[in-house]
Amino acid sequence: MELTDSMVDHLRRVAALPDLTGTRYELESEIGRGGMGVVYAARDRQLDRRVALKVFDLPVAGEARLIAQLEHPTIVPIYEAGTLADGRSFYAMKLVVGARLDRYLCGSPSLAERLRVIHRVAEALAFAHARGVIHRDLKPQNVMVGEFGQVYVMDWGVDAVAGTPAFRAPERRLDQRSDIYAVGVLVQFMVPEAPPALSAIARKAMRPDSAQRYPAVNDFLADIERFQEGLPVEAWREPLWHRLRRFGSRNAVLLWLFAAYAGVKFLLFFLRNV
Amino acid sequence: MDTDTGIGGAAGQFPSTDLSLLAAANGELSNQALERVVALYWKPVYRFIRLKFRKSNEDAKDLTQGFFTTALQRDFFRRFDPSKAPFRAYIRVSVDRFAANQRAAEKRQKRGGDVEFEPLEENQVTTESAEEAFEREWRRQLFTLALDDLRAHCNESGKTLHLRLFEAYDLSGGERPSYSDLAVCHHIAETSVTNHLAWARRMLRTFVAERLRDVTSGEGELRKEMRRVWS
DSSP, X not given: OOOOHHHHHHHHHHHHSOOOTTSSEEEEEEXXXXXXXXXXXXXXXXXXXXXXXXXXXXOOOSHHHHHHTOOOTTBOOEEEEEEOTTSOEEEEEEOOOEEEXXXXXXXXXXXXXXXXXXXXXXXXXXXXXXXXXXXXXXXXXXXEEETXXXXXXXXXOOTTOOOOGGGOOSOSSXXXXXXXXXXXXXXXXXXXXXXXXXXXXXXXXXXXXXXXXXXXXXXXXXXXXXXXXXXXXXXXXXXXXXXXXXXXXXXXXXXXHXXXXXXXXXXXXXXXXX | OOOOOOOSOOGGGSOOOOOOHHHHHTTOOOHHHHHHHHHHHHHHHHHHHHHHTTOOHHHHHHHHHHHHHHHHHTTTTTTOOTTTSOHHHHHHHHHHHHHHHHHHHHHHHSTTOOOOOOOOOGGGOOSOOHHHHHHHHXXXXXXXXXXXXXXXXXXXXXXXXXXXXXXXXXXXXXXXXXXXXXXXXXXXXXXXXXXHHHXXXXXXXXXXHHHHHHTSSXXXXXXXXXXXHHO
C-alpha cells in the first residue's frame, strides 16, 4: 500500500508525541523546541499542577542531573527526570509563565530594565560556571522573563549541542569564555543602540580571541555594575569630555550646591563692594 | 499512461544491520547495508530526476539505476564528508551532478545538440520543486520501510492485534474509527486500544530511528535527521 502524504503526516505527528505511559503526566500541548528536544506543557496528575516536560529526541544522559545541581533563582528547578517508554529521556520542570526574551523586548522595556535582565543572566552563568557547568547555547530564545519580572535561563548545555551560529563563539572547543562571548552578543541584541561604555563591554566579551575576553563572568558582571552605577568601565578608556560629563551627571546635586554657594558668595562680595 | 515506478524495495529484502556510513568511509560497508541505503534512497532519487530533468518513467528509472550503479562502483561513500552536509543532502547533490553530466553527454552525442525533453503530463504539473519532492519522497520511503519493519516485528512476536488496530486507526486513508468502535470490534477494552496503539507508534518510531541510523554518519547527524523527520 502506497502511503499518501496525509498518512505520512499523520504518522509523523502520532509517532513524534512522547509516550507518557507509566508516568504521572498528561500531555497538554507543545510549547517550544530546543536544540535537543521538544518542550511540552503537561499536567502532573499526582500533584494536580501544570509542569513543563522536556523530551529529548534521543536518549541522553546527564542534562537533568546537571541542571538539578544548579539551585539558583534564575535557573528553572527540575522536579523529576527519567526515561519514557519509547526510550526517550525526559525531565519535568517548573512551567514558567512569561515571555521569551526576544518577545519580551517587543514591549520596549527601559535601558535599566534591560540591564537588570542582563545582570540576572550573567549571575546565572557565574553560578553555573562556579560549579563547572557551561551553558553552550545562550540566546534570547533560552531566556524567559516571568510575569513578575523573574528571569530564567533555560536549556542548559548538553555536550552534543553545538550552539546557535549568531551566538556561538568562534573557538571549536567551547568553555566558560564561550558563554561570555554569547552574553556579549546578548547585550548587543538587547541594547542595539547602546551607550559607548556598554558597547565596549559587549565588544570585549565578544573578542574573537577568547584570551582577550573577560576572564570570568564575574569580571563581566563587575563592568556591568560599574556601568549601572555611572562609574568608568574596564572595557573602555573614556575620553576626557566624556569623563567630565559622567562626573557632572553623577555629582549633579553637589555641583548645583557648589554653584549656589559660589553664586551667593559672589553676590555678597558684589553687594559689599557697591 | 506513464505512471511512477513501483521499484523501491520492500524492507523484508533488507535485513537489519548495525553498520553505519562511517564504516562506508573505510570501505567496509557490507552489501546488506548498501542495500538499505538503496532501499531508502531509490525512490527519492527517481522522483528528483523525474521532476528536475523532466524524464519519462523509464528514462528516470534508467538514470536512477545508473546513478546507484556508478555510486557503488566508484568510491562514492568514501568521498562523503559528514562535517560538510548530511548524507541525504550529499546524495541529492550527487544525483543532480550525475544527471546533469548525463544530459550533457547526451547533448554532445546528438547532432544539432538539442535534447528533447519528455513533456510533463497533466498530473505531473506541480508547484513543488524537485528538491522538495526529494525530501517528501525520502520521508515517505522512510516511513514505508519502517512500517514494513513494524509489520515483520508484529508478525514475529505475535502482536497481530496491535498491528491490526494500528492499521485500522493510523493507516486509515479516510475517516478514522473511534477507539470505542475498535474496542467493540476486537472485543477488548478501550484502554487496551490506546495502549496497543501507543505501543505500535513507539515501535514505529524506533524503526524509523533504526532506518536512519543506517544511513547517517553518527549521533550528531542522526539527531539532525530525526528532528527533520519529526518537526
